[in-house]
Structures are given as structure tokens and as C-alpha cells.
Amino acid sequence: MNDKNSLPPSKAFGELDQMWFRLRSIMHGRNPGGEWPLRLQFVESYMLLIPIAGQGSITVDGKYCELKAGCVFVCLPGQLIEASMEDTAEQSVYTLRFDVYSQHSISEEQQPTRPAELHLPFPLSGNIAIQSTITYSKLCELISGYMGSPAPLQRLLAQSRFYELLHSLLSSAGQMQPTDTDTAMERAKLYIEQHYREELSISLLAAEAGTSVRHFIRLFKQTYGLSAIEYLTEYRIRQARSLMLPQTNYELKDIAAYVGYKDVPYFRRKFKQITGVAPATFMRNAKLKIAVCHGSLTGALLTLNIIPCAAPADHPWAEYYRRKYETDAVLPLAREDTLWIEQLTLLRPDYILGLETSVSRWMLPQLQAIAPTFLVSPLQTDWRSQLHFIGECVGRAPEAAAWLNNYERKAKSIRVKLGQGPAMGKLLLVRISAQSITVLSTRSLAEVFYDDLHFIPASVVDRKLSNQTITPEELWSSDADKLLFIVDEDAASQAVWSKFRDRASLLPPDPAWFSRIGHLPPYPWTEYNSFTQELALDSALTLWRNRT
Incomplete structure (x- = not known):
């Protein structure tokens, strides 16, 4: 007899019988409290976000998606995410973190055996429509109760219920067919x-x-x-x-x-x-030890597949490298100049990278005595030139050129897709910082949209100005068909952003209006390097899609 709930034949699920799953944790976020919203973070394990009530949004590697009841969102290890639910009394969402392993090893005679490479990929990602929110709510309640029990058998039962949840999720996904x-x-x-x-x-x-x-x-x-x-x-x-x-x-x-x-x-x-x-x-190049004295340079190293041997301790990239490459080899540099110079003296890197504006005259000779030191000009070169310069300095010029060629090819493809739909219209990108509203035009992700994707700047944009500010009324009366906001996290910035959203909510319900507003956090979007520019490029097709 066939089980009507069994997975349909699908090559995408062909390795399920070779996998096993381990639930790490389950958290129930209600308004207010819990860990919600999820702050910007690199996902360490697989993650399921299951909204039970309310709706919200998630940004994954720069791409916007909705969170809503009736769908489960699957996040993958290494993704850069940020999520929030709308501020309503009905907010309820479960977050489950889990690992996926294979039940058989790779042939040791022929293939590498690094643990991370033995893990089979979970066959789902992104939004998955489900048949019954109530079923998932009940399962999550049971799992949460069992996971918190001091009794080992109860915790084992939590793992069993988690398998039941995964079966339901995979069944729902297996029954869905592409619609476009x-x-x-x-x-x-x-x-x-x-x-x-x-x-x-x-x-x-x-x-x-x-x-x-x-x-x-x-x-x-x-x-x-x-x-x-x-x-x-x-x-x-x-x-x-x-x-x-x-x-x-x-x-x-x-x-x-x-x-x-x-x-x-x-x-x-x-x-x-x-x-x-x-x-x-x-x-051979991968074995070279490269230290960075300023966190903003790490994004360029990321695109060149370089793990720095040392980086500023207070910059999030250091945590990214630890999770993505499973290494603790990145030395966190102290804030004090004398201390991190001592650290580098003991480390003896092959190269040191820094910014001209952050390395003083007295520091440069000391750094050069440790290793060949190269200083990047943050004001006189664009991000492409910086990537070329860094590649040449550390012997990665061919890799930099190959990466840029791939970027240009991707930009061309996205331009074609944008041109096939309705007219793109005029675009305005601004950053709200305290009471200041700054127009983004040069030396920012705006270059991706204006120069690489050929969006038309709104009339208020003066691309000859590097620090152009506008008033709230100028922002409100702009002729932009699409707006992208980068909003700082301080209370003053959030207050300005809230006023704009409140004013927009008083307008008649016009889907075109609401779909024209995009919103991003300051990090990493305010950084100006190849990693962030590619994130912006990848987000272009989905940034304003389905926004409500």
C-alpha cells in the first residue's frame, strides 16, 4: 500500500535515505521579546523560520523575501541574513536550527574527507508553501516542550517530532510544481x-x-x-x-x-x-599569510577567496571567516596601535594591507619592517581599482581579473532581464543617519544601480556631489519611481524612517507605491568593496519585488 503522504518520486530528494538530521535548538519569538528580530548574522547551521501568525521579511545575501504564515523559510549555512516581523499583537514565529549529515563516508582512497564536505545538502531553500499552519504550530509546541525537558527520552522525542516536521515540509515541497x-x-x-x-x-x-x-x-x-x-x-x-x-x-x-x-x-x-x-x-598562494589592518579591506579578500591571518577584532568579517571556512586561524587584532603591531610582529605575515587614512607615518616603517605593506587609497580609487590593486599586491591579479569579468557578465545578464519588464523608472537611494538624509550616488552601492545596471537617477540626484543631503520634504516630493533606504540603527535614524513609513501608509492602497520602497540595514551595505557591490547586483531583481 502506498502512503498518500510519502514523497513523490523526485531526483531532488534522491539522497534523503542517506541523510540524518539533528535539531540544535528551537526558539519561539513573540512580540515583544525573544531573539526577534534576528539581527544581521551569518547562519552557522541550517535554519527553519516558521511564521505562525503575522508577517514580516527576511534579507538573504542581499535579497528580500517575505515571511508569512503558510510558508516555511529555509536558510542555509553561510548565508548572510536579517529578519523581522511586523510590529503587531499577532506576531508569532518559530526558529529551528539543525544540522544535516550523511550516513556514509566518501571513499578515503579517492576523495577528501573534511567533515563539512561529508554533509549532504538539504534539498530545500527559500520559501516553501505548506498546507497547514496549525499542524506546524502544534508540532513546534511539542518539540519546544520536549527539548526543554531534563529527561533524555523526552529530548529524544523532540528529535523524533522534528523528523515528522521535516517529512511534512519535504512532502509539501515535493507536491509543488514550478509556476513560472x-x-x-x-x-x-x-x-x-x-x-x-x-x-x-x-x-x-x-x-x-x-x-x-x-x-x-x-x-x-x-x-x-x-x-x-x-x-x-x-x-x-x-x-x-x-x-x-x-x-x-x-x-x-x-x-x-x-x-x-x-x-x-x-x-x-x-x-x-x-x-x-x-x-x-x-x-601555493593560499598558504601565504595576509594580514589586514582595516576591516573594510576584508570584503575584497573575500572575493579573492583569501582568509586573512589577522583582522580587526571588532569587525564582523572575522566571524564570517570562522563560520564559512571553519577556521580559528584568524588572529583578532587589538584596537590599540602598539598592541596590534606587536601582534603582527609575532605573527610574521607575508603581506600587510591597510588604508592610507588609517596608518600614520610613524606606523608605516614599523609595519614595513614586519612584512611588505601596501596601503589602499580609499578616496582616490573606485572599488574595481582597489580590487585590482589588492590582487597585484598579494599575487592574485589573475583571480581579481577573473572575478571582475564574471561580475561584468552577471551585470549584463541582469540588465537584459530588467529591460524585458516594465520600464525601470527613476531611482533614488538615500541613507538616513540621525537627522541627516544623504543621497547615495558615488562611492557606494548606488554605482551598481546607476552605472552597472543603468537605472536612471531621480531628478534630485546630483552625481557630481559626494555628500549631497536633502530634506524630508525633498525626499517625499521626489519623482523617484523606486526608492532604496539604508537606515542606521540609532533611535534618531529609526524615528525619521518611521515618520516616512507612517506618511506613506496614509496614501490610498496602491501596490505600485508600496512596491517601490526598499529598505536595508547599514551593515554591510555602507561598505564600499567588491563583496558588497556584488551583493547589490544580486539583489537588483528581487529588492523591490512583493514588498508590502
């Missing part, structure tokens, strides 16, 4: 990411997307700016790079086999084609 082109292509892309180590064909991916081969080839290239096979190659090389970091010690043939290449010479050619350097050169 974006969903179908995203499904195919996710399949590539989950099965990149296998032999994949265009016909298989087209079937996964539910389209003909010819239609799939055209749509995938149109959606992502590169073919499915090109995306598979880039994804494989990205995984290979993560196995070439200093704390790993794998042979090239094992790395090639692990990411899906049986022919090592062919893997070498593809690796150099994607990264700009040969694997041996990349592995």
Missing part, C-alpha cells in the same frame, strides 16, 4: 548545486526544470547569463577552491575527483580558465 520560468530555472540551478559531483546532462536538467532541451538552454542562459554547463563548471571550481585553503592538505587528484573530474589535466585547464591561475599556483 524563474522557479523552473532556480530548480534546475539548485539541482546542479546538489548533484555537481555527478555526470549531468542538459536533457536531465531540462527534465528537472520541466521544459524541452531547446527551451531550457535558452532560458537558463537568459536567466543567469551563462549556460547550465558553464554554471556547473564554475560551481565545481568554486567547491575545489574551498578544498585548497591553508588548513587543508589534499592532493590535486583527490580534489579533482571529489568535484566531479576524473581527468586531472582537464580539471587543471578548467580551473585556470575560471580562476585565471593554475591549481598549483592557487594552492
